[in-house]
Amino acid sequence: MRAAGRIVSVNGPVLRASGMREFSMREMVHAGKLSLLGEIIRLDGDEAVIQVFEETAGLRTGEPVVGAGAPLSMSLGPGLLGSIFDGIGRPLRKLLEKEGSFVSRGVNIPQLDPDASWDVTPLGKVGDVVTGGTPIATVRETSLVEHRILTPPGVEGEILSILPAGFHRGSETVARLRDGRGRERVVPMISSWPVRTARPVAERLLPDEPLLTGQRVIDGLFPLSKGGVSAIPGGFGTGKTVTQHQLAKWSDAHIVVYIGCGERGNEMTQVLEEFPVLEDPRSGKPLMERTVLIANTSNMPVAAREASIYTGITIAEYYRDMGYDVALMADSTSRWAEALREISGRLGEIPAEEGFPAYLPTRIAEFYERAGKVTTLGGTRGSISIIGAVSPPGGDFTEPVTRHTKRFIRCFWALDQQLARSRHFPAISWTDSYSEYGDEVKTWYEANVDAAWTSLRDRARALLAEDDSIQQIIRLVGEDVLPDDQKLTALTASLLKNGYLQQGAFGPDSYCPPRKGIAILDIMIGFHERAKGMIARGCPLSPLRKMDELVELAHLRELPWDKPEAFDDLKRRLVKRMMEIDRERLATRATGSVRL
Amino acid sequence: MSTEYVGVNSISGPFLMLGGIPHAGYDEIVEVRSQDGTSRTGRVVLVSEKATLVQVFAGTEGLSPAGTSVRFTGRELEIALSPAMLGRTFSGLGEPLDDCGPVLGGVRRPVGGAAINPMGREYPRDFISTGVSSIDVLLTLIRGQKLPIFSGNGLPHNALAVQIATQSKLAGAENFAVVFAGIGIKHDDAAYFRDRLTAGGHGGNLVLFLNLADDPPVERIATPRLALTTAEYLAFDLGMHVLVIMTDMTSYCEALRELSVAKGEVPSRKGYPSYLYSDLASLYERAGVLRNGRGSVTQIPILTMPNDDITHPIPDLTGFITEGQIVLSRDLEARRIYPPVEILPSLSRLMKDGIGKGYTRDDHPNLAGQLFASYSRVHEVRALASVVGADELGKADQASLAFGDAFERGFLSQGAAENREIGQSLDMGWELLSKLPVQELSHLSMEDLERFIKKGSGADDAGAQARP
Numbered sequence A: 001m002r003a004a005g006r007i008v009s010v011n012g013p014v015l016r017a018s019g020m021r022e023f024s025m026r027e028m029v030h031a032g033k034l035s036l037l038g039e040i041i042r043l044d045g046d047e048a049v050i051q052v053f054e055e056t057a058g059l060r061t062g063e064p065v066v067g068a069g070a071p072l073s074m075s076l077g078p079g080l081l082g083s084i085f086d087g088i089g090r091p092l093r094k095l096l097e098k099e100g101s102f103v104s105r106g107v108n109i110p111q112l113d114p115d116a117s118w119d120v121t122p123l124g125k126v127g128d129v130v131t132g133g134t135p136i137a138t139v140r141e142t143s144l145v146e147h148r149i150l151t152p153p154g155v156e157g158e159i160l161s162i163l164p165a166g167f168h169r170g171s172e173t174v175a176r177l178r179d180g181r182g183r184e185r186v187v188p189m190i191s192s193w194p195v196r197t198a199r200p201v202a203e204r205l206l207p208d209e210p211l212l213t214g215q216r217v218i219d220g221l222f223p224l225s226k227g228g229v230s231a232i233p234g235g236f237g238t239g240k241t242v243t244q245h246q247l248a249k250w251s252d253a254h255i256v257v258y259i260g261c262g263e264r265g266n267e268m269t270q271v272l273e274e275f276p277v278l279e280d281p282r283s284g285k286p287l288m289e290r291t292v293l294i295a296n297t298s299n300m301p302v303a304a305r306e307a308s309i310y311t312g313i314t315i316a317e318y319y320r321d322m323g324y325d326v327a328l329m330a331d332s333t334s335r336w337a338e339a340l341r342e343i344s345g346r347l348g349e350i351p352a353e354e355g356f357p358a359y360l361p362t363r364i365a366e367f368y369e370r371a372g373k374v375t376t377l378g379g380t381r382g383s384i385s386i387i388g389a390v391s392p393p394g395g396d397f398t399e400p401v402t403r404h405t406k407r408f409i410r411c412f413w414a415l416d417q418q419l420a421r422s423r424h425f426p427a428i429s430w431t432d433s434y435s436e437y438g439d440e441v442k443t444w445y446e447a448n449v450d451a452a453w454t455s456l457r458d459r460a461r462a463l464l465a466e467d468d469s470i471q472q473i474i475r476l477v478g479e480d481v482l483p484d485d486q487k488l489t490a491l492t493a494s495l496l497k498n499g500y501l502q503q504g505a506f507g508p509d510s511y512c513p514p515r516k517g518i519a520i521l522d523i524m525i526g527f528h529e530r531a532k533g534m535i536a537r538g539c540p541l542s543p544l545r546k547m548d549e550l551v552e553l554a555h556l557r558e559l560p561w562d563k564p565e566a567f568d569d570l571k572r573r574l575v576k577r578m579m580e581i582d583r584e585r586l587a588t589r590a591t592g593s594v595r596l
Numbered sequence B: 001m002s003t004e005y006v007g008v009n010s011i012s013g014p015f016l017m018l019g020g021i022p023h024a025g026y027d028e029i030v031e032v033r034s035q036d037g038t039s040r041t042g043r044v045v046l047v048s049e050k051a052t053l054v055q056v057f058a059g060t061e062g063l064s065p066a067g068t069s070v071r072f073t074g075r076e077l078e079i080a081l082s083p084a085m086l087g088r089t090f091s092g093l094g095e096p097l098d099d100c101g102p103v104l105g106g107v108r109r110p111v112g113g114a115a116i117n118p119m120g121r122e123y124p125r126d127f128i129s130t131g132v133s134s135i136d137v138l139l140t141l142i143r144g145q146k147l148p149i150f151s152g153n154g155l156p157h158n159a160l161a162v163q164i165a166t167q168s169k170l171a172g173a174e175n176f177a178v179v180f181a182g183i184g185i186k187h188d189d190a191a192y193f194r195d196r197l198t199a200g201g202h203g204g205n206l207v208l209f210l211n212l213a214d215d216p217p218v219e220r221i222a223t224p225r226l227a228l229t230t231a232e233y234l235a236f237d238l239g240m241h242v243l244v245i246m247t248d249m250t251s252y253c254e255a256l257r258e259l260s261v262a263k264g265e266v267p268s269r270k271g272y273p274s275y276l277y278s279d280l281a282s283l284y285e286r287a288g289v290l291r292n293g294r295g296s297v298t299q300i301p302i303l304t305m306p307n308d309d310i311t312h313p314i315p316d317l318t319g320f321i322t323e324g325q326i327v328l329s330r331d332l333e334a335r336r337i338y339p340p341v342e343i344l345p346s347l348s349r350l351m352k353d354g355i356g357k358g359y360t361r362d363d364h365p366n367l368a369g370q371l372f373a374s375y376s377r378v379h380e381v382r383a384l385a386s387v388v389g390a391d392e393l394g395k396a397d398q399a400s401l402a403f404g405d406a407f408e409r410g411f412l413s414q415g416a417a418e419n420r421e422i423g424q425s426l427d428m429g430w431e432l433l434s435k436l437p438v439q440e441l442s443h444l445s446m447e448d449l450e451r452f453i454k455k456g457s458g459a460d461d462a463g464a465q466a467r468p
C-alpha cells in the first residue's frame, strides 16, 4: 500500500483523482470505499485519470484512491488450465463460491490458488547455472499437459537450492539462485507478468507448419499456420463464434486460450459445460485440460473488456515459452476496439474515424504482433496463433476495425451473410477469403497429408471461381441454355459446396481429419476431370447427372474415416459407372448409325 | 445521508446542474422538489468537485433554478419486490397505476443488476413449445433465451408476442409468470396486451410496467430495468419461469440518444451514443438459467426496425447481443400470411442444443436445416422465374416453386390462436420435403432419405440442379 489520492470526478468508468503525484503511469489502484480496481491511464501534474474495471455506481467525490504499486498483471503458474478468469484475471469459479451467482464488486481474491498442491519434478540441481526462460522444474498440471516452471526472463544464476520432487504448494519458491553480481534471485511456482508488455523471445521463425483444424474449408482452401494470424469477420449470426469454438475444440494446438470479449455469457457457459466432456481427437483426454477461458461478457464493465485481450495473450505467451503451440481465439476484437473508443470518448480525445481514437491501428498491430512462431529464450520452439473475430456494424467490411485488422493479419475468413441465411455453414466465402500461408505450408501438407494437396486445392478454387461467373448467367437466363461443359462446372461446384465446403458443427461431421477431406476432394475433382473428357467427346451430361453415385458422393462426408476403403470403393464404382455410360453411348451411337 | 440542497445553478433539457456536492454518488437517486411542493425522481449522471449533473426522469418542466430543491438519498434506483406484485400494474418508474397501493414487505433491490457470473449460469436447453410451426421447428425458443422480434410499424408483432406468451407450454405451469415492459407504447397497444394476456385467467401471473408514448422519455431508461429486476426476483428468488416481453426497444434507444445528445456526448452511428451496445447488453444479458436456482428468465424484446432496415444500429446491435432474432416480413404480411416470419434472416442460436433426440424428436435438426436450405433456393428460383417465365423452368425448379408456395401457405401460415403440436409441425415439414428431388436434399443424411423421403415421389426424374 502506498500514498492515497482523492476522487474529484466520476464519469462512467473514468475517474479523475487529485493528490496523485507519487503514482506512476499504468499503475493499478483501488478506488473509493468499495475498493474498485482501476488503472492509471493519464497523469497530469497532481491529477490522474483512471479507468475503472468495475461498475462505478455509488462512487463519491472525496473518496480515497490507493496505489497497488504494480501495473495490471497476470499470475502465471500451474492452475491456469481448465480455469475461467474475468478480463482482469479474477478466477470466476472462486468468485462464484465466494460471492454467489452474480459478480460483485471490490472483491480481492488471488488469481491463482496459492494453497493448491502440485506434483513437482525438479530439472536441475544445486550448482547448475540457469538462464532466463529455461525450465527449472515440471509440474503435472493436467493429464494432458506438463507444466514447465521457467526461470523468469531476465533472471539467471547458479542454483543455491531447489525443491525436492513431490507435492508442493503454489505459494512456494521452486528455486533460489545467485546471479553474477552475487544477488539472490528466486524462481517462484507462481510468477506474475504485466499484461500490456510482450514476453521476450530469442528469435522469430517463419510459420511453415499448418495449424490443423479439422474444418475442411480451412484445412483445404484457406489454411492457417501455427504462429499465424487470422481474422474472421462477419455480421451477427454468420458463425464467428461457432467457428472459433470449432477451432478451440479440434485444432491441433497444445494449449487453447479462449477470450470471450464483450460477448454472451451463455457462450462461455457452453464451453464450460461442453469441454470437460469432449475428447481431444488426438489424445482422447478432456479438451478442458488444455483450455484457459477469459470471460468478460457484454454486460461486464468496458474497461475490463479492454484489458481481457492482454490478459489472454499473456497467458498464451507463458505457455508458448514452455515450448507449446498455443491457439488464441478472441471473440470479438471489435468489442475490444469499441471499449477503447468508449474510454477515449470519455477522456474527450479527438476521434479519428467513426469515433475510434487515432491510435486504434497501433493497438491492433501490437496485439497481432504478439503472435508468431519463435525460438524461446529457453531454446525450444513455440508458437501462438491468433484467430480474431471481427464484428463489423451492419456486416460492412469497410468499417475501421475490419479495415485496420486486414493490414496486420495474413489469413482472412470472410463470413458471408447470404451463405449463412441459406444455412451454408461454415459460411466462409470462397471468393472473399484468402490465406497467405498456403505457400508456406504446402511442403508440409504434401509430405504429411497428400502429395496432390496443392493441385487439388488450386483446382477446387479455380472451379469455384469459374462457377461464380456461371451462376451470374444462370440467374439471368436459367441453366438450360448453357453448354454442357458449363453445366458440368456448375454441377461439380454444387457438389463441392454441398458435400465438401459445408460442414455442420453439431453432428458427427464436426471434425474432419485432413486426409478424409482430401479424399473427398480427390473424388470430386476426379469426377469432374473424367466427365469433362467425356463431354468433350460428345457425351451428354444428363446420364452422368442422374448417377446414384453422385448422391452418394454428396453425402460422402457422413462416412467415418475409420474405414477409408469405403472412399476407395465409391471412387471405383463411380469410375466404373462412368465408363459404362461412355460405352452405352458409343453403342447407341453405333446402332444409330446402322439404322441410318 | 439525506442532505437537501435548495436552488440549482441551471436547468437544461432533462438536466439540472448543481455545484460540487460533497459526497454525491455517481448514479445516486435524488428527490427533486419544485416550489409547489410536488416531487419527482432524478439520477446523478456526473459528479465532480465543481459540478453535479442530475437527470430528472419526469422532465424539468415547471422547475425554476431558485425554487427547486434536491435531496440526495444515498441510494441507487431501487424497486420494492414481493410476490404481491403479480397481477399488478405499475408506471414506467414503478409507481402503482392500479388502486392497490404500494407494494409492501418484500425486499428492495437496485435495478441496475449485477452481471451473472458465466460460471454461475446453466446452459439453457429446455424446449418451449409455442405452438407456432415456424418457431417450434425452425427458430426454436428455449427457456432462458433472449429472442427478439424484429418487426416494422404495422406488422403483427403484438399478436405474435401474445400468441407465444399464451400458448407457451410453460403457460400452463403454476410457476409461470409474464412480466411486460411497455416502453413508449401507444395506449391502444397497452390495452391490447393487458386484455389478451389476462384473458383465460392468467391475470394473476402478470406484472405490467407501462411507460406510454406520452410519458416522459427519460423514464424509459428505467422501465426495462424495473421489469428485469422484477423478473429476476420472480425467477431466482421465487423459482418461477418468467417470460419478459419488452416493447418497443426502438423507443428505448431513442430515449437514450436524446439523453446522450443533451449531455453533449460524442455520438457514434446515426447519433446514438457509442455505449449503445454495452447499454443494450446490460438489459439483454439479464436472461438465462442459474446453476444454483430453479427458475428462468426468457426475454422476447420487440423492436420496430426504422425503415425496415435490419442494418440500422438498433436491430444490428441487438442481433449482436441476443441469441437470435425472429424477423417479420412486410411482403408475407401483404400476402396475408400470418405469422409473417421471414425465416431466412431469422435465427435461434440456442435451438441446436434444445432439439433432437431426447428434446423434441431425433429427425428435427436435419429437417430444419433442409427446410432452410430448400426455402432459400425458392427465392432464387422465383427471381429466375420472374426473368424467364415460370414455364421455361426445369423440373427441379418447378418443384422448388411448388414447395415454396406450399411451405408459405401450409406451414408458415396458421391462425392467431392455432396451437400446433411439435410432432404435427415436424410431419408437415417432411411432407413438404418429399415433393423435392433427392439431389436437392443434401442437408439430409442418407439415412433420412431412406426413412422419410419415399422413393418414387416425383423425385427421381428431375435432374439435379446445380446452384448454391
Ligand SMILES: Nc1ncnc2c1ncn2[C@@H]1O[C@H](COP(=O)(O)OP(=O)(O)OP(=O)(O)O)[C@@H](O)[C@H]1O
Residues within 6 Å of the ligand: A234, A235, A236, A237, A238, A239, A240, A241, A242, A243, A263, A391, A425, A426, A427, A503, A504, A505, A506, B319, B320, B321, B347, B348, B349, B350, B352
Ligand atoms: N459450422 C456450423 N454448423 C452449423 N451451424 C452453424 C455453423 N456455424 C454457424 N452456425 C449457425 O449459425 C448460428 C450463429 O452462429 P454464431 O453464433 O457463431 O454467429 P456469430 O457470427 O458469432 O454472431 P454474433 O456476432 O452475433 O456473435 C449458430 O447458432 C448456428 O445455428
Ligand SMILES: [Mg+2]
Residues within 6 Å of the ligand: A240, A241, A242, A263, A331
Ligand atoms: Mg458470436
